[in-house]
Amino acid sequence: MQNRILLVEDDQAIADAVALNLKIVGYDYARFEDGRAAADSLIEDHAFDLALLDIMLPGMDGFELLGHVKKYGIPVIYMTAKADAASEIKGLLDGAEDYVIKPFDMMTLMVRMEKVLLRTGRLNRIYRAGDVELDDYRHEVYKAGERVELRPLEYGVLLYLMKHKNLTVTREQLLSEVWGFEYMGESRSVDVKISSLRRKLGLGDAIKTVQKLGYRLEDR
Amino acid sequence: MKLRHKISLLAGSILLLVLLICAGALLLYARKTILALAEDQAKDKQSALAASFSSMARYYSVPEDSDAARESLIRYCFTQFADQEGVLMRGSEPLCSSVSVDPSLYAVPDREDARTAVYQGKVDGRQLLIVASLEWVQADTLYVGLVRDITEVYDAMARLTRLFLLVCAAGVVLGMGLLFLAVKKSTAPLSRLTAATGEIAAGAYDKRVTVSGRDEVSDLGRSFNRMAEAVENRIADLTEQNERQRLFIGGVSHEFKTPLAAVRLHGDLLQSAKLSEAERADSLQHIRRAGAYMTRMTQSLMELLLLDQGIETEETDPADLLIAVESAARDSLATRGVTLVIDRQAASPLPLNRTLMTSLLLNLIENAARSYDPEDGDKTVTLRACGRCFEVSDHGRGIPAEAQARIFEPFYRVDKSRSRKQGGSGLGLALVKAIADAHGATLSLQSEPSRGTTFRVQF
Structure with missing residues (x-):
């Protein structure tokens, strides 16, 4: 809900x-x-x-x-x-x-x-985008009802994209929120996680690359 | 050195000097008088002695007497009248003397005019008064002298002088003490003034000194209080002005926050969100409106600031002004279905600034137009030139009585959200008031809820 x-x-x-x-x-x-x-x-x-x-x-x-x-x-x-x-x-x-x-x-x-x-214990921690569902209570991700295994950093990136669905998130935001440190010169690791998420969850179209900014998980 | 010490010392010195001069003059006069008195007494006694002695000696002596007989007669006659002060000499030979000095060395009577000689001076450590005259008995020239010791008179005078000086010194000490107290008392208000000045300088602007009496120091105290009051009032004015400005700036920045928030939020959305065409257009429209609102507010602010620097006026025909206002307002009113009626009566020229007065009237007309809701039927705004005044009337919703007093305050809005929706800057009527003030015109309004409002600018 x-x-x-x-x-x-x-x-x-x-x-x-x-x-x-x-x-x-x-x-x-x-x-x-x-x-x-x-x-x-x-x-x-x-x-x-x-x-x-x-x-x-x-x-x-x-x-x-x-x-x-x-x-x-x-x-x-x-x-x-x-x-x-x-x-x-x-x-x-x-x-x-x-x-x-x-x-x-x-x-x-x-x-x-x-x-x-x-x-206040009211946060709904189940996120959906298309047929992908992320259950943040149990740390599990489903694609069309089928459980998909994600690496911890992949999970973190997906959670952040889900929380800011339809909004552009920058590589810097992802690095600081998921990796937990300020970007120090290499943002390729973000791109690597994004491409594996696209592959594993079939989100090739849903996760848009926004030129010069970052990525956007679209679901509208 | 403190003022009271200075005054006391100066006054004390003057007192001492004056006392010394007076006492000295008095002493000199007393000395002269006493000596003259002593001399007169001595002269009287000597002349009595000389006269009595010589008349007796002449009476008894005859030319045939031998020298020795005559000498004893003369001696006898002299002793009949003289006491121990008397001295009788023939030439330099004393015939009869009980004093140790030779008076003929000091008091020398002139042989020609037979006057009495007087000497007064110090001889052998004693103060002597010597009076002498020459008498002739037969062939003898006799020297009749009176030698009086007046050392005691001099001693008395010296004692008197010492006493005088003592009294003078005591007087000066006492006088200076009293003077010091008196000066201290009369300069006490100065000390209080100094203390009060210090407190005022430290920021206690409500400090005053208590003043009594009518002397210069009290006058100074009163002037000081007046000055302190002027300073306090001025500071209160400045503080109030500062506070007004602070509130105004606070108001301005507050007013900018809402449109800025809109610009930022919609800017974020446009940049980062996936939006439909309609949503994108809405966001852009919001940004445009916020920009236009901030532009209007900035213009109003600029005009308000410029008004502070004073205005230039020229004699202007009110009719001409109304034509300009009408052409500027008509189109914008027409699109909102508001009719502008101009009521022009013949009027003499008024001293006004065309640009500013146009702005004032346009603001009033805009304000009047906003008193109607879009669905209202007859939306008429009347602009009237009436002798030495302008009037703008509507028959819209009117202004509640409690809002009428505050309506000219910057950023005051009777209905905040309505005003925002209509794009009001919150400065329109503040600007109207400022322009009227700059022209020395009075601004008044008459309003009745749901019957309408009339604003009047009276020159």
Whole structure:
């Protein structure tokens, strides 16, 4: 089951960007522009794993909305343009799990979302792309229901690509996240793992090489 | 050296000098008077002696007397009147004397005019006063002298002088002590001033000194308090101005964050995500809008900054200005279905800056146009020139009473998300206010919720 996110943001441009990002990496979401409308809808539907709340909202501000969200045990990440320490601390003391300050980049938000979901035990760790399924609970990978054996680094690269499905990940990101060190001059090892993943899982078309950037696991 | 020490020393020295001069003059006068008195007494006594002696001697003597007889007669007559001060001599030969000095060596009467001679001076360690005259008895010229010892008078005068000096010294010491206390008391406010100045310099701008009395030091204290107050007010002004600027800059950077976040997020998406054509177009549109919004905000900010440097005005016919405003606004309004009505009355020229006043009116018209929802029926904005004023009216949603006081603050929005959607920079009315202020015009508004709003710029 996909993780379901409550997104409350009144700026349409930002809400569109975040929503689109959530959609393409495989999250389900419900979005609201008005704090009160979001609070009201929670009464009927509160099956969310995480809430992304703006603070300056019409109808009801993010601080007040937090109370309604916490009532259902949903962890909260604030997205705010208020950079002053006071509102950060207030947000965290009120029970927000984390916050990001605008302008933020999507990678930062996704990493924080994943950490909060993991910490609260809500992270869905089964990822799918096409007929490939990665079960991160058991560290197993299936292709059309058939188990496929992967080397640890191959598994790490596939997991990272799955987590950022439909987004381009750079070789540097892969090196630092999977290999665990900053790239020191040789990125061929990444290319080697990618080609063995393509071969073993039949992902030749799905894993796209993005010129000058890196790779993208496509599933749309 | 402290001021009070300086003043005390200076005043003490002057006091000492004046006392010395006065005492000296007094002493000299007293000495002269005492000596003159003593001399007069001695003269009186000598002339009485001389007169009595000579008249008796002349009465009894006859020319036929032998020298020896005459000499005894003269001696006899002299002793009848003289005491131990009297001296009788013939030539340099003492006939009758009980003093050890020879007075004829000091007091020498003139033989011609028969005047009395007076000598006063020191002889053999004693102060002597000698008065002498010449008397004639028959053929003898007799020297009648009076030798008076006035050493005691001199001693008394010396004692008096010493006493005087002692009194003077005591007076000066006492005077200086009192002076020092008095100066210390009257300069105490200066010390307090110094302390207060130090505290103010260290940042305690609300510090004042307590002032009483009407002398110069109190005046200084009062001036100082006035100065301290001026400094405090100025600092408060500057602090407030600084705070306003800080808030404004905070507001500006806050306002930029949302469009920047949009640009960044959509930029990331466009660069790295697999998007459909429609999604790609949406993202690009968001970036374009954010860019346009930031451009408008930057322009408004530039205008606000330039306004701070003062403006140039020229006599302008309001009718001409309205024609320019109308042509600039009409197209953009027409695409949104808003009608602009111009109500031009004959008016005399006004001193204004064409560019800025155009900007002001366009901002008010834009603001009025936004008071309508797209689905509203009759969307009319009226621009009126009325004597020495301009008015922009709409009959849109109006401004709530609680928002009217804050509507001209930078980044204040009655309805934040509405304003954003309509592309408002949050600076439009702040700019309107700043331009009106720069022209010395007053800006007012009348508004009733759901009935409409009228903004008025009155010259």
